[in-house]
Amino acid sequence: MSDFQAASEQFLTPEECAEVDIAMMTSRDRFSARVAIYSLRSLKQIAQQYEQPIAQLKPQQIANWVEQDPSLRPENGFDQSFKNFFAKLVISSLNPLTQIASEAGIAIEQLTVPQVVSWFEQMAKQRIEQEQSSS
Structure with a gap:
């Protein structure tokens, strides 16, 4: 198993x-749910690190945590652009959460x-119901 597979699992x-x-x-909805679940776990860790509730976390705190996440190191196949993308996903997950x-x-x-x-x-x-009723 590659390092990338191990990290993604x-x-x-x-x-x-x-x-x-x-x-x-x-x-698409399953993907969004998966991102939200992972983000929730990450946000709990970030909140614990900063000793504050998730609702009070700032986007920069989240981005800093993602930057330091050891599972997202370059040797695991993750570059800076992925980290930026991933930080945005975690931050955007705050809305549905x-x-x-x-x-x-x-x-x-x-x-x-x-x-x-x-x-x-x-x-x-x-x-789906809205789409069906409008067609």
Whole structure:
């Protein structure tokens, strides 16, 4: 197994992958859910490092953490442009995670994988229903 494969497999656990895979979603929605789940885990670590709630993290703090992430080193196949892209993905994941937490009435840190997957599944279902009703 290449270093790249090993690093990419660490993004989600097999259980998290299975949770996403059984959801009734398009490939695009599954990708978004996977990114949100990984981002949630990363954001929890970042918040712990900075000793503050996820909701108070600044984009620069997130970007700095991604820059220092040992799994994203060049020897693992990750260059600076990927790190920048990945930091933007984690930062943008704050939007749906904030919405999910708000709808659940909890802090982002308290979100669970099933809650994240369920929200993305609901959003996908709503989008499909809207597309069907408008055609």
